[in-house]
Amino acid sequence: MRQLIVNKISSYVLPFSLAVSIFIASGSQHLVTEDIYISYSPDKLLHFLIFGLLATIILRTRNLKQLRLRDLIISVIIVSVYGFFDEIRQSFTPNRSAEIGDWIADTVGAITAVSLYTRSKGYRNLLERRVQIKATKKSAHGE
Numbered sequence: 001m002r003q004l005i006v007n008k009i010s011s012y013v014l015p016f017s018l019a020v021s022i023f024i025a026s027g028s029q030h031l032v033t034e035d036i037y038i039s040y041s042p043d044k045l046l047h048f049l050i051f052g053l054l055a056t057i058i059l060r061t062r063n064l065k066q067l068r069l070r071d072l073i074i075s076v077i078i079v080s081v082y083g084f085f086d087e088i089r090q091s092f093t094p095n096r097s098a099e100i101g102d103w104i105a106d107t108v109g110a111i112t113a114v115s116l117y118t119r120s121k122g123y124r125n126l127l128e129r130r131v132q133i134k135a136t137k138k139s140a141h142g143e
Contacts, residue, residue, distance in 0.1 A: 011062040018054050019082065026086050027093055047083075047105035052113030055079040056127070059114050072114045079110035 055075045058064065064071040083106030091098040116123055 008062060011060065011065075015054060015057045015061060018050075018057060022050065022054070022082075022086065023089075026090050026096075044101060044105040047102050048109035048112070050109070051079050051083055051106035052109035054082070055110035056113045056117050059117060060127075067118050072118060075114050076107070076110045080107040083107060083110075 055078075058078055059067070059071060059075040064075055080103075083103050086106075087098040087100075087103050090096040117127070118124075
C-alpha cells in the first residue's frame, strides 16, 4: 500500500520542484540573463523554454500520461495560469515588472512543448529514456 502511494506521488515531484524553482527565481530582485547575442530578448526565450519544460513534465504526470487532447489542454492551461499569476506576483517585487510578453512566451512555450512531445515519437523516446548510472568501486587504497 505504501509503495502505491509513493508511486502516485513520485510523478508530481519534478513538476512541483520546477514550479517552486520558478517561483523562487521570479521573486528575486536581481535576475541575470546572459547576453547570447541574438536580436530578440533572451528573457522571452528563457520563458518559452522553461515553461515549455514545465508543461512537458506536467503532461508526464500519472493522471495526464495518456496524451489525450484533454490532457494536453489541461497541461497548457495549468502552465498558462501559473505563468499569468507569476507575472502578477513579479509586479510586487522590487526592480521587477509584469510583462504580457513574458506570459505569452510562457503559454506559447507550453503549447509548443506539448505538441512536440505528443507528435514526435523520437523526441518523446529521448525524454523517456532511462539513464543508467554506474557506480564506481574504490579500492582500499583510495584509488
